[in-house]
Amino acid sequence: MRRAKLSDLDAIMRLERETFTDDAWPEDAMRREIESPHGYYLVAVDEPITASDAADEPGPALRGYAGLLAPSGSEQGDIQTIAVDPSSRGMGLGRGLMHALITAARRRHVTELFLEVRADNPIARALYDSLGFEQIGVRPRYYRGGVDAVLMRLVVKPAVARPADASGAAGGAGAAASGASGTSREGTR
Numbered sequence: 001m002r003r004a005k006l007s008d009l010d011a012i013m014r015l016e017r018e019t020f021t022d023d024a025w026p027e028d029a030m031r032r033e034i035e036s037p038h039g040y041y042l043v044a045v046d047e048p049i050t051a052s053d054a055a056d057e058p059g060p061a062l063r064g065y066a067g068l069l070a071p072s073g074s075e076q077g078d079i080q081t082i083a084v085d086p087s088s089r090g091m092g093l094g095r096g097l098m099h100a101l102i103t104a105a106r107r108r109h110v111t112e113l114f115l116e117v118r119a120d121n122p123i124a125r126a127l128y129d130s131l132g133f134e135q136i137g138v139r140p141r142y143y144r145g146g147v148d149a150v151l152m153r154l155v156v157k158p159a160v161a162r163p164a165d166a167s168g169a170a171g172g173a174g175a176a177a178s179g180a181s182g183t184s185r186e187g188t189r
């Protein structure tokens with residue numbers, strides 16, 4: 001996983017159009033999101049690790065992307081989008097991208113994170129539920145085809161640095177200070 005670059009835009013748009021067939025974002029909008037200083041976009045890519053791999057590789061394959069909007073000075077942020085390539089779903093990539101965005105939001109001092117999800121998307125809803133997002137409202141018939149939007153909110157708790165465990169057990173101060181397991185429910189996996 002790494003920060004998205006403008007050179008990823010073509011691949012992102014291919015996956016965007018494949019995934020959100022009825023309501024894909026226009027390319028310009030996606031470009032603005034990636035470029036915005038208030039945004040934080042990540043891609044998951046297969047990239048060559050060694051020079052010899054690089055020689056064989058046709059180029060990075062995009063496995064997924066996800067974006068956060070967290071304007072500086074605001075304590076509220078939004079998960080803007082997330083998509084994983086169909087061939088890479090069910091392997092933890094979506095959860096990994098979401099954890100990374102939540103960690104980025106926490107670093108930007110976001111205390112409340114919002115998102116909207118189609119009511120008829122049980123997979124995404126299960127992912128958000130498991131991360132601690134709670135339903136706070138519904139926008140009736142918000143999406144094309146008359147599908148409701150479910151609004152969800154996560155209270156982003158600050159990472160707590162605990163003193164090192166004298167017994168040397170894993171997951172002590174290092175893990176907590178990294179921000180990777182800042183809230184109890186995010187840390188379930």
Ligand SMILES: CC(C)(COP(=O)(O)OP(=O)(O)OC[C@H]1O[C@@H](n2cnc3c(N)ncnc32)[C@H](O)[C@@H]1OP(=O)(O)O)[C@@H](O)C(=O)NCCC(=O)NCCS
Nearest residue numbers: 082083084089090091092093094095116117123124126127
């Ligand atoms: C939603 C999406 C990003 C999840 O990505 P993913 O990499 O497949 O997800 P993960 O493998 O990390 O799984 C995370 C959780 O999602 C849920 N989930 C994943 N696949 C599922 C399936 N086939 N059935 C039910 N729940 C499923 C589970 O809660 C899972 O947690 P678990 O593995 O602990 O049970 C992916 O399905 C996707 O791109 N969907 C199309 C785009 C989309 O709907 N985006 C969200 C718009 S709001």
